[in-house]
Amino acid sequence: MTGTYLLRGGRLLGAGxxxxxxxxxxxxxxxxxxxxxxxxAVHVDAAGLVVLPxxxxxxxxxxxxxxxxxxxxxxxxxxxxxxxxTAVHAMANTEPVADTAxxxxxxxxxGREAGYVDVHPVGAxxxxxxxxxxxxxxxxxxxxxRVRMFSDDGRCVDDAxxxxxxxxxxxxxDGVIAQHAQEPRLTAGAQMNEGxxxxxxxxxxxxxxxxxxIVARDVLLAEHVGSRLHVCxxxxxxxxxxxxxxxxxxxxxxxxxxxxxxxxxxxxVAGYDPVFKVNPPLRAKSDVEALREGLADGTxxxxxTDHAPHAxxxxxxxxxxxxxxxxxxxTALPVVAEAMVATGLLDWAGVADRMSVRPAGIGRLAGHxxxxxxxxxxxxxxxxxxxxxxxxxxRSASRSRNTxxxxxxxxxxVVATFLRGVPTVLGGRLVADAR
Amino acid sequence: MKRHLLSAAxxxxxxxxxxxxxxxxxxxxxxxxxxxxxxxxxxxxxNLFFEDSTRTRISxxxxxxxxxxxxxxxxxxxxxxxxxxxxxxxxxTLEAMGADAVVVRHGASGAPYRLxxxxxxxxxxxxxxxxxxxxxTQALLDAYTMRRHLSEGRGDLADRRVTIVGDVLHSRVARSxxxxxATLGAEVTLVAPPTLLPVGVEDWPCEISYELDPALxxxxxxxxxxxxAERMNAAFFPSARExxxxxxxxxHRMALLPDHAIVMHPGPMNRxxxxxxxxxxxxRSVIVEQVSNxxxxxxxxxxxxxxxxxLPTGEEVAA
Ligand SMILES: [Zn+2]
Numbered sequence: 001m002t003g004t005y006l007l008r009g010g011r012l013l014g015a016g017x018x019x020x021x022x023x024x025x026x027x028x029x030x031x032x033x034x035x036x037x038x039x040x041a042v043h044v045d046a047a048g049l050v051v052l053p054x055x056x057x058x059x060x061x062x063x064x065x066x067x068x069x070x071x072x073x074x075x076x077x078x079x080x081x082x083x084x085x086t087a088v089h090a091m092a093n094t095e096p097v098a099d100t101a102x103x104x105x106x107x108x109x110x111g112r113e114a115g116y117v118d119v120h121p122v123g124a125x126x127x128x129x130x131x132x133x134x135x136x137x138x139x140x141x142x143x144x145x146r147v148r149m150f151s152d153d154g155r156c157v158d159d160a161x162x163x164x165x166x167x168x169x170x171x172x173x174d175g176v177i178a179q180h181a182q183e184p185r186l187t188a189g190a191q192m193n194e195g196x197x198x199x200x201x202x203x204x205x206x207x208x209x210x211x212x213x214i215v216a217r218d219v220l221l222a223e224h225v226g227s228r229l230h231v232c233x234x235x236x237x238x239x240x241x242x243x244x245x246x247x248x249x250x251x252x253x254x255x256x257x258x259x260x261x262x263x264x265x266x267x268x269v270a271g272y273d274p275v276f277k278v279n280p281p282l283r284a285k286s287d288v289e290a291l292r293e294g295l296a297d298g299t300x301x302x303x304x305t306d307h308a309p310h311a312x313x314x315x316x317x318x319x320x321x322x323x324x325x326x327x328x329x330x331t332a333l334p335v336v337a338e339a340m341v342a343t344g345l346l347d348w349a350g351v352a353d354r355m356s357v358r359p360a361g362i363g364r365l366a367g368h369x370x371x372x373x374x375x376x377x378x379x380x381x382x383x384x385x386x387x388x389x390x391x392x393x394x395r396s397a398s399r400s401r402n403t404x405x406x407x408x409x410x411x412x413x414v415v416a417t418f419l420r421g422v423p424t425v426l427g428g429r430l431v432a433d434a435r
Numbered sequence: 436m437k438r439h440l441l442s443a444a445x446x447x448x449x450x451x452x453x454x455x456x457x458x459x460x461x462x463x464x465x466x467x468x469x470x471x472x473x474x475x476x477x478x479x480x481x482n483l484f485f486e487d488s489t490r491t492r493i494s495x496x497x498x499x500x501x502x503x504x505x506x507x508x509x510x511x512x513x514x515x516x517x518x519x520x521x522x523x524x525x526x527x528t529l530e531a532m533g534a535d536a537v538v539v540r541h542g543a544s545g546a547p548y549r550l551x552x553x554x555x556x557x558x559x560x561x562x563x564x565x566x567x568x569x570x571x572t573q574a575l576l577d578a579y580t581m582r583r584h585l586s587e588g589r590g591d592l593a594d595r596r597v598t599i600v601g602d603v604l605h606s607r608v609a610r611s612x613x614x615x616x617a618t619l620g621a622e623v624t625l626v627a628p629p630t631l632l633p634v635g636v637e638d639w640p641c642e643i644s645y646e647l648d649p650a651l652x653x654x655x656x657x658x659x660x661x662x663x664a665e666r667m668n669a670a671f672f673p674s675a676r677e678x679x680x681x682x683x684x685x686x687h688r689m690a691l692l693p694d695h696a697i698v699m700h701p702g703p704m705n706r707x708x709x710x711x712x713x714x715x716x717x718x719r720s721v722i723v724e725q726v727s728n729x730x731x732x733x734x735x736x737x738x739x740x741x742x743x744x745x746l747p748t749g750e751e752v753a754a
Contacts, residue, residue: 191544196635202544202568202610205634271552272545316553318522320543320566 004029005421006037010046010382012372014348018047023378026420031374044426046382049415052352054086054379056359056368058178058256059153059232059304060329062088062119064110065103066095071309071399073110073119078397079307079329081116081424084381084414087360087368088117088329092124093154099124099135101143108145116424120363123147125166125177129155134166141173148364151178153232154279156214158184163218167227174364176254178230179218181239182280186210191320193266193281201269203319206281208236215239219246219253230362231255233306235280237290244299254362256304257291259328259335260404264288268404274315274322275404278308295354296345302359305332309400327403330396333381334389334410341385342411348385367420378421387413397430436739439551439560443571443614451618452591455579458728458735459588475504478741481534483525483550484510484563485541490702490726491563495538495572498733504741507532522546526555534558535741544568559740567605573701574611576732577658578619580725584697585655593620598650600626600682601660601709604633604671608701609660613641624650626682630671631662647682651691658699659684659710675708685711689719697721 009018012031020035021028037043057080063071073090080088090107092098098107104121111119123140127133129152140147150170157163157179166177187210192198194205215231219242222229234240234255243255266282276282294300308325315322336355340346346354360369367377389412391405417425424431436453437445446454464472480499482492492508499506509525522541529537536559539547544566551560564570582588585595597616603609603625616623617640624642625632636643644650651657662682664675672678689698698710698720706712715722 194634196638199633199635199639200610202566202607204567207634272548273552313521316521316523318541318543318546318549320545321522 003422004038004041005044005418005423006035006041007044007046007051007382010049010051012051013352014050014385021051021372021380023418023421026378028372028374028376028378031372044416048384048386050348050383050385051372052084052348052381052383053356053369053372054381054417054419055084055333055355056363056365057085057088057305057307057329057332058149058302058359058363060088060090060307061093061309061325062090062107063309064094065106067311069399070311073107074114075397075399076307076309076329077111077114077116077119078430081417081419082397082414082430083329083331084333084383084417085117085329086379086381086417086419087120087365089120089122089149089363091153092122092151093129097124097128098122099127099129101136101139104140104145104147105143117419118365118368120149120365121145121147122153122178123150125150125152125157126162131155131157131159131162134162134169137166137170137175138173141175148173148175149178149230149362150175151180151232153178153180156180156182156184158214160217160221164221164225167222167229168225171227176228176230176362178232179214180232181211181214181218183210183213186213190281191277192269193283195266195284197266197269201272203269208238208283208287211236211280212238212242215242219243219251222253223249223251227252229253233258233261233280233304234291234294234300235261235283235287237287240290240294240299244294247299254301254358255299256302257295257300258306259303259332259339260326261291262288262295262303262339263335264404272319274317274319275326275402277319277322277324278326279324292339292343292345295340296350301354302362303332303336303355304359305329309398310402311400315402325402327396327398327400329398331389331391331403331405331410333383333414334412335405337412338410378418380418381414382416384413384415389413438740440571440736440740441547441551441560441562442569443574443611443618445571446615446618448591448618451575451578451615454575454732454735454739455582457739458579458731461734461738462731471501471503473503474738475499475502475741478504478535479533480504480506480536480538480737481529481532482506482508483529483537483539484508485546486564488540488564491540494726494729495563495733497730499737501730502734502738504737507534522549523553523555526550530556536561536737538563540564542566561736561740564607566607568607569611570607571611571615572729572733572736573608574615575736576725576729577612577699577701578615579728579732580699580721581656581697584721591619592616595621595655596624596653597621598624598626598654598657599660600647600657600684602631602662602666603627603636603660604631606660612658613639617641626650628672628682647688648691651688652693654692654696656697656699657684657692658701661701661703661705662709664705664708679708683709683711684714686713689714689717692719699725701725
């Protein structure tokens with residue numbers, strides 16, 4: 001059910017004059033003013049809306065296989081589409097771990113069946129995420145899932161030799177190692193950002209240096225072996241500085257930041273509500289400012305959600321017993337709008353670059369993050385810049401409810417999402433059976 | 436007073452003095468032959484102990500019973516808690532039983548906040564020690580003890596100098612004491628090796644010293660914190676012997692204290708580690724008295740939180 005759609009009067013990347021877009025055969029067939037469309041074309045009023053390339057998430061936990069009570073590929077795909085995404089990378093820390101061609105193909109197939117977004121499995125770097133020997137990276141790269149990003153996310157590849165070998169090995173198929181930078185010994189039992197507040201609250205601290213020490217080591221390793229490194233969820237001012245200096249030296253390093261690290265500070269931990277427990281932890285205001293600055297100047301390449309659904313019983317408990325992570329797919333764009341657009345740090349072209357173009361490049365996704373032009377794949381997101389999103393956890397498409405923004409009103413709203421010319425979301429609601 | 440007592444910071448100066456004055460009054464009453472007051476008759480106090488602490492549980496139990504409250508003890512041993520029943524399920528059970536106050540001891544910092552704020556229960560929550568966070572009734576009984584010895588049993592602790600020594604990093608007693616003593620006007624000095632002080636301690640309302648001896652000469656009270664010898668395995672200090680030599684209170688060091696100064700310890704003590712046996716048993720030691728003061732202070736807290744109808748006037752009932 002491809003169909004033909006005429007998007008009328010949207011503004012590309014929120015700038016210039018309103019234009020019409022004719023989507024047919026999965027591509028953008030025509031771009032121009034007052035286009036005439038075939039009689040059977042569905043008209044979509046895009047007046048006043050911002051047209052963005054479909055968003056691409058480098059960091060999503062879809063929990064399937066293993067924790068289907070918290071999320072499935074299907075439910076997570078729906079949440080992604082509602083958030084304006086057309087492609088997501090599904091992290092490997094499932095049960096079983098996505099460390100073989102078989103598991104990554106299973107996830108990839110589930111994504112195709114769901115049909116709301118392109119689901120690109122991330123392969124584990126080490127067998128079982130155990131950090132002792134390399135998983136069959138080549139087999140995953142050569143599988144139907146065509147894995148290009150590898151990560152032990154949730155755990156750090158802290159063994160320097162293993163990290164070096166992984167960085168070297170994936171060069172054979174243009175892969176990238178996405179590192180969850182967390183020195184394990186410095187963060188044993190860590191509960192929140194280490195600082196004055198952790199001392200007062202009596203919660204074990206997760207010091208910034210535990211992230212920065214790994215980021216610094218990894219950029220040096222990547223520089224030494226001439227490999228591509230991606231740093232997951234950068235959370236500290238010091239990490240931003242290390243990445244900035246490495247890029248200035250020409251190191252092939254990219255970095256992502258989560259929406260929550262752009263908006264929330266550690267202060268919210270004071271009530272011990274585990275909905276704010278996340279790894280890496282929420283940091284200080286000065287870190288948030290440095291992250292925003294880093295994203296604005298391009299030191300940080302991408303916004304990645306680290307969407308981490310958790311079942312109610314894993315959050316409805318005491319802080320120390322609670323699981324780490326928060327939902328992110330449905331709120332990512334409004335949060336970025338609040339943290340970056342409303343503050344004047346990014347315009348919509350900048351949002352498109354950090355949430356679509358660059359993440360697609362890092363993940364080596366050919367059909368995403370493309371210019372909005374004739375002949376390009378019709379992966380598009382329509383955003384109402386003047387609307388607002390009121391976050392109601394009970395209405396989330398995710399199977400989980402652990403959003404840190406419950407009750408909050410955020411600027412902008414995703415109105416429509418098109419995946420290869422087919423709407424997955426229209427009027428802010430999922431299109432039933434988008435396939 | 437707020438509805439819950441979760442942190443010593445919940446008490447402003449007036450609240451703190453109200454608790455201490457009420458405890459003083461209750462002490463007078465309960466020193467009489469008949470030691471039971473009808474004040475909380477028909478009210479239910481639950482002792483919810485996820486961590487073993489017989490002394491604190493018994494203290495709260497005695498306090499509640501002397502006010503004629505019905506007391507239910509939920510402890511990890513011998514109940515469903517040890518089988519992994521969640522904090523939430525336990526709270527819902529207590530709510531169904533009509534708990535007016537829940538006294539909670541938990542190994543996780545902040546667990547009492549969850550009980551108080553997650554909407555699971557409607558009664559008052561008293562923090563009886565949570566993880567490495569706080570232990571506000573311990574701070575109150577310490578302040579009560581100091582007031583008896585240093586301020587003639589009334590008013591605040593303005594200008595009194597209190598030295599707290601030991602594992603501040605892992606101590607809920609230290610956190611609550613620093614907050615409450617600052618509220619009451621005392622000058623607090625924390626003494627510990629740098630590894631056992633929390634990040635950001637320089638922002639706390641107290642002085643910091645890495646050396647014990649200079650902090651002793653000016654102290655009106657010195658409080659020794661329990662230090663677990665196993666901490667040396669995580670490199671907080673090289674050995675128990677070195678810790679004891681640098682930060683332990685022995686008779687020699689005790690001699691540096693002014694004549695009127697008292698020696699305190701929240702218990703349980705590691706004799707020979709942070710405190711020498713002869714110091715613990717010396718005339719300066721008020722450690723045993725701290726225990727008995729604990730009951731009076733906890734009576735005052737329960738009485739005030741549960742809004743006992745009138746201040747006890749000594750009206751007595753047959754026990
Ligand atoms: Zn991670």
